[in-house]
Amino acid sequence: xxxxxxxxxxxxxxxxxxxxxxxxxxxxxxxxxxxxxxxxxxxxxxxxxxxxxxxxxxxxxxxxxxxxxxxxxxxxxxxxxxxxxxxxxxxxxxxxxxxxxxxxxxxxxxxxxxxxxxxxxxxxxxxxxxxxxxxxxxxxxxxxxxxxxxxxxxxxxxxxxxxxxxxxxxxxxxxxxxxxxxxxxxxxxxxxxxxxxxxxxxxxxxxx
Numbered sequence: 001x002x003x004x005x006x007x008x009x010x011x012x013x014x015x016x017x018x019x020x021x022x023x024x025x026x027x028x029x030x031x032x033x034x035x036x037x038x039x040x041x042x043x044x045x046x047x048x049x050x051x052x053x054x055x056x057x058x059x060x061x062x063x064x065x066x067x068x069x070x071x072x073x074x075x076x077x078x079x080x081x082x083x084x085x086x087x088x089x090x091x092x093x094x095x096x097x098x099x100x101x102x103x104x105x106x107x108x109x110x111x112x113x114x115x116x117x118x119x120x121x122x123x124x125x126x127x128x129x130x131x132x133x134x135x136x137x138x139x140x141x142x143x144x145x146x147x148x149x150x151x152x153x154x155x156x157x158x159x160x161x162x163x164x165x166x167x168x169x170x171x172x173x174x175x176x177x178x179x180x181x182x183x184x185x186x187x188x189x190x191x192x193x194x195x196x197x198x199x200x201x202x203x204x205x206x207x208x
Contacts, residue, residue, distance in 0.1 A: 035169025
């Protein structure tokens with residue numbers, strides 16, 4: 001195995017992981033909303049849950065889960081439906097959350113397990129991970145070293161991207177100092193969440 005060759009893959013991995021994790025999507029929209037309502041510290045379990053869930057799926061893909069989707073496209077479609085339904089449910093919760101005296105009255109931050117479990121039904125995550133496991137790994141003896149490097153880089157880059165969105169949400173809070181303003185912000189976040197549903201189905205082209 002040529003160790004230098006494996007690490008030469010790092011720049012491409014960093015660029016891809018940054019592009020995949022910094023762009024708006026269900027996870028980042030929810031992190032922004034949570035950062036606005038609850039701050040950074042209370043949102044960290046949600047962020048950690050996302051990373052653990054994605055890592056579980058990443059390792060499962062490396063061990064052959066991606067081939068299962070190729071053989072059973074109906075399974076992937078079922079996950080798309082589950083993810084879409086859950087996103088709509090979250091959009092409803094976000095739209096109907098309220099802010100009273102600086103404390104959110106109706107909702108709590110998503111928990112570690114909620115953040116983790118959402119990744120297990122999120123086909124958009126599968127599409128990103130499929131690319132990491134195929135186009136951004138090396139063949140033969142360098143496969144597992146390059147694959148593990150991908151797991152490490154993806155977690156580091158995506159964690160930083162997630163923290164960016166949480167802090168962005170916290171920053172936005174200073175401009176949302178009236179209940180009506182908070183309500184409009186919640187509706188905008190809710191609409192963004194609902195608008196991300198087509199991306200879930202477009203991810204099918206990356207899996208197949």
